[in-house]
Amino acid sequence: MGVMCGVFAVSAESRTDAGELxxxxxxxxxxxxxxxxxxxxxxxDGPATITxxxxxxxxxxxxxxxxxxxxxxxxxxxxxxxxxxxxxPHRVGRVTLVHNGICENYAxxxxxxxxxxxxxETDTEVIARVIDHYLGQGMGxxxxxxxxxxxxxxxxxxxxxxxxxxxxxxxRRGSPxxxxxxxxxxxxxxxxxxxLTETNxxxxxxxxxxxxxxxxxxxxxxxxxxxxxxxxxxAVQWQYEQAEKGDFAHFMIKEITEQxxxxxxxIDHTDTELNRAVNLLRExxxxxxxxxxxxxxxxxxxxxxxxxxxxxxxxxxxxxxxKYFQQFVNxxxxxxxxxxxxxTADTLEELQKAQTKGAKILSLTNVVSSSMARMSDVHxxxxxxxxxxxxxxxxxxxxxxxxxxxxxxxxxxxNEGRELLHTVAGNVNDMINxxxxxxxxxxxxxxxxxxxxxxxxxxxLAPMAYEAAIKIQEVSYIHAQxxxxxxxxxxxxxxxxxxxxxxxxxxxxxxxxxxxELKARGAHLIGVSAQRDDIFDxxxxxxxxxxxxxxxxxxxxxxxxxxxxxxxxxxxxxPRNLAKSVTVK
Numbered sequence: 001m002g003v004m005c006g007v008f009a010v011s012a013e014s015r016t017d018a019g020e021l022x023x024x025x026x027x028x029x030x031x032x033x034x035x036x037x038x039x040x041x042x043x044x045d046g047p048a049t050i051t052x053x054x055x056x057x058x059x060x061x062x063x064x065x066x067x068x069x070x071x072x073x074x075x076x077x078x079x080x081x082x083x084x085x086x087x088x089p090h091r092v093g094r095v096t097l098v099h100n101g102i103c104e105n106y107a108x109x110x111x112x113x114x115x116x117x118x119x120x121e122t123d124t125e126v127i128a129r130v131i132d133h134y135l136g137q138g139m140g141x142x143x144x145x146x147x148x149x150x151x152x153x154x155x156x157x158x159x160x161x162x163x164x165x166x167x168x169x170x171x172r173r174g175s176p177x178x179x180x181x182x183x184x185x186x187x188x189x190x191x192x193x194x195x196l197t198e199t200n201x202x203x204x205x206x207x208x209x210x211x212x213x214x215x216x217x218x219x220x221x222x223x224x225x226x227x228x229x230x231x232x233x234x235a236v237q238w239q240y241e242q243a244e245k246g247d248f249a250h251f252m253i254k255e256i257t258e259q260x261x262x263x264x265x266x267i268d269h270t271d272t273e274l275n276r277a278v279n280l281l282r283e284x285x286x287x288x289x290x291x292x293x294x295x296x297x298x299x300x301x302x303x304x305x306x307x308x309x310x311x312x313x314x315x316x317x318x319x320x321x322x323k324y325f326q327q328f329v330n331x332x333x334x335x336x337x338x339x340x341x342x343x344t345a346d347t348l349e350e351l352q353k354a355q356t357k358g359a360k361i362l363s364l365t366n367v368v369s370s371s372m373a374r375m376s377d378v379h380x381x382x383x384x385x386x387x388x389x390x391x392x393x394x395x396x397x398x399x400x401x402x403x404x405x406x407x408x409x410x411x412x413x414x415n416e417g418r419e420l421l422h423t424v425a426g427n428v429n430d431m432i433n434x435x436x437x438x439x440x441x442x443x444x445x446x447x448x449x450x451x452x453x454x455x456x457x458x459x460x461l462a463p464m465a466y467e468a469a470i471k472i473q474e475v476s477y478i479h480a481q482x483x484x485x486x487x488x489x490x491x492x493x494x495x496x497x498x499x500x501x502x503x504x505x506x507x508x509x510x511x512x513x514x515x516x517e518l519k520a521r522g523a524h525l526i527g528v529s530a531q532r533d534d535i536f537d538x539x540x541x542x543x544x545x546x547x548x549x550x551x552x553x554x555x556x557x558x559x560x561x562x563x564x565x566x567x568x569x570x571x572x573x574x575p576r577n578l579a580k581s582v583t584v585k
Contacts, residue, residue: 005088005100006032007177008194009071009159009168012185013215019064022072025187025194026057028388029074030574032190036075036087040096040161041067048096048161052087056574068215071159071168073098081121090125092116093132094163099124100190101156101175109151127158141165145210146223149173155345159188167214171223172205176343176371179203179211179218181233186213191367192236193386203231204369234369245388252389252475252565252572256558257432259394263425263551265383266398267405267418274409276378280360281410284334287312288354290319291338292346294392294470298399299338300463301550305404308547310411319346326350331358338403339363340387340395342370351375364402366395380406389573391475393558396467400551424551427543431555437563440556443526443538444563447501453478454495454523455557456485456514457505460550464505468557475572476564485514498522503560505553507531528553 006029010018019041026037038052041064048071051062057074064070073088088098093116103109106123109130116129130151134144141162149158155174162169170177170188180187180195180202187195188211192202205211208223220229248254281287289299299316306312314336317325329335335354337347342365351361351372363376366384373379382398401421408417447453453472457465465482472480483492485506496502500523504515507529515525519535527536530544540556542549565572 005076005098005190006030006074006194007072007098007100007157007159007188007190009098009170009188009213010069010185010195011168011213011215012068014184015068016066017064018067018070019062021198022070023057023060023062023064024197025189026072026074028193028196029190030057032074032076035082036084037073038075038087038089038098039064039070039072040089040091040098041065042069042161043067047091047163048089050089050091050096052089053084054082054087069161069168071096071098071161083120085120086122088122088124090120090122090128092125092128094135095128095132095160097124097128097131097158097160099127099156099158102154103127103152103156104154105152112151127152127156128160131160131162135162141169142210142212142221142226145169145171146221146226149223157190167212169210169212170205171210173207173223174345174348174371176341177205177211178369179205179213179231181218182216184216186216186218188213193388200236201233202236202369203233204374206374207371236369249566250389250562250571250573252391252393252562253559255387255389255394256555256562258385259397259555260425260429260432262384262394262398263401263421263428265385266401267421268383269380269402269405271409271414273380274406274414277362277380277406278410280362280378281334284360285332286328287314287334287336288322288325288329289314289316289336289338290322290347290350292319292344294396294467295338295340295344295399297463297467297470298396298403299336300466301400301460302338302403302407304460304463305407305547306410309404309407309413309417312407312410319344319350322346322350323353326353326357329354329357329359333357333359335359335361337361337363337365337372337376338399339370339372340366340384340392340399342367342372344372348372364399366398390575391471391561391572397551397554401548404548404551420546420548424545424548427545427552428555431542431552436556437559440540440559441563443540444560444567446538447524447526448564448567450499450501451479452495453480453501453503454492455480455482455503455505456488456511456518457482457553458485458508458511459506460547461505461511461553464550464554464557465503467554468503468505468561471558471561472564474575475561476568476570477576478564478568485511488514489517493517493521496521496523499524501526503528503557504536505529506549507533528556
């Protein structure tokens with residue numbers, strides 16, 4: 001049924017290689033989904049030719065017919081098995097369609113629109129059936145699509161061909177679609193890197209809007225009213241090279257290395273921009289930071305930042321759990337969303353609820369055009385550039401850097417925060433070098449056969465212990481757990497047996513005391529700290545970065561996670577069962 005996926009389509013007046021173009025673009029979106037793929041290629045006449053299969057699009061070898069119009073899709077299934085039949089595109093009658101999202105009421109729609117024998121388990125095929133039904137009633141394409149999506153409950157992005165109609169149609173609600181344009185070609189994609197080799201001029205399709213593209217022309221409509229919508233051309237700043245691996249073996253290690261630069265870019269905001277965010281926080285009585293996954297761990301660090309730097313208590317809630325606290329949200333509440341993509345479904349839903357209550361929205365995302373950014377009262381981009389690996393690295397540290405700067409700005413010490421973070425960036429530049437990576441790779445070899453691993457830390461390093469566990473789990477498939485160091489003797493220490501690796505974040509006296517308890521029970525201690533303690537069996541040095549210690553400390557664990565994955569023969573860029581932009585719940 002529903003999917004998180006990559007969608008890419010092109011309508012080109014003067015090209016015959018649209019198939020190859022979409023193949024390359026879809027490969028750049030593989031972080032969004034990679035269990036199956038498909039293409040619908042349309043020639044000068046007749047219905048589109050569909051080619052689809054299971055497996056990674058990066059491994060597909062396809063011979064495309066000459067064509068200037070193609071829609072394509074890479075899938076990450078949440079419901080409906082990974083089969084060729086379930087792969088997109090799906091064809092029903094006159095409609096050939098790809099889809100990102102979930103049609104929650106697909107079963108009811110199947111009953112309401114009979115007359116089609118379904119060949120897949122997907123909700124996507126149901127959407128195509130409903131559109132075809134309205135076309136059969138004599139409606140034009142725009143009216144039929146409007147009427148059909150009105151029936152859909154849930155978040156979606158749909159892109160389709162309609163037989164006998166030139167061009168490509170697309171509509172969205174809650175799942176991103178971005179339009180790239182030049183004089184003779186128009187692209188529709190889930191994310192900008194798909195078409196960045198061809199153009200950096202974009203239009204953003206907003207919720208409850210649709211578009212019809214033919215060659216270099218694009219017409220936009222409001223899905224509710226059918227009225228024409230005018231769009232502004234925007235030139236994005238990302239460069240094609242940022243979305244390519246270059247000489248690196250994987251995107252993950254490339255993006256880890258880029259933190260030398262992205263930390264400085266994250267704090268490249270004027271006082272005016274920061275003060276808008278600070279004023280929003282100061283004008284509100286309560287603040288909720290909401291996020292998912294790694295972004296949630298970055299938000300957890302912010303709780304310590306604001307407590308230490310600006311003496312303010314803030315609330316940190318996983319977005320999927322925020323519904324239990326919505327009763328406390330009102331027009332004096334600040335909602336701070338932290339997200340790489342700015343499209344995370346759980347976070348968006350809670351922001352929308354809060355917005356109806358009059359809450360003010362501040363977002364920190366890596367995509368300035370994202371749904372979160374556009375719905376926010378204030379948006380601060382983290383400026384990390386395209387992040388292709390599913391496991392977030394440079395975006396996570398950029399989020400933390402900007403959150404720390406925001407805490408300093410709220411305390412009236414913006415310049416002090418900038419100086420600290422510039423020093424941290426310099427320290428990270430010194431850290432990330434071949435010898436440092438080789439040392440960590442050797443440590444990875446010593447623990448790669450272990451199936452259980454633990455991480456401990458105190459203060460802001462406790463959330464980094466949780467984040468370290470996520471990194472190790474998702475890319476190497478080693479079972480890893482992070483704990484606040486003082487909590488170990490309240491239960492988890494029962495899991496410590498002879499030789500079990502434990503990563504110790506920090507070298508303060510209390511953490512070392514906790515590590516000593518673990519050592520006494522046979523743990524193999526890997527210290528990640530500014531000072532080496534005799535108790536460590538292995539030691540990874542990190543510079544002393546004061547309040548920003550958590551930012552520097554997570555980087556060697558990112559490198560360790562990467563090398564554990566490589567040693568275990570796992571693709572660190574594309575962990576199984578995971579996709580980067582979680583646009584379904």
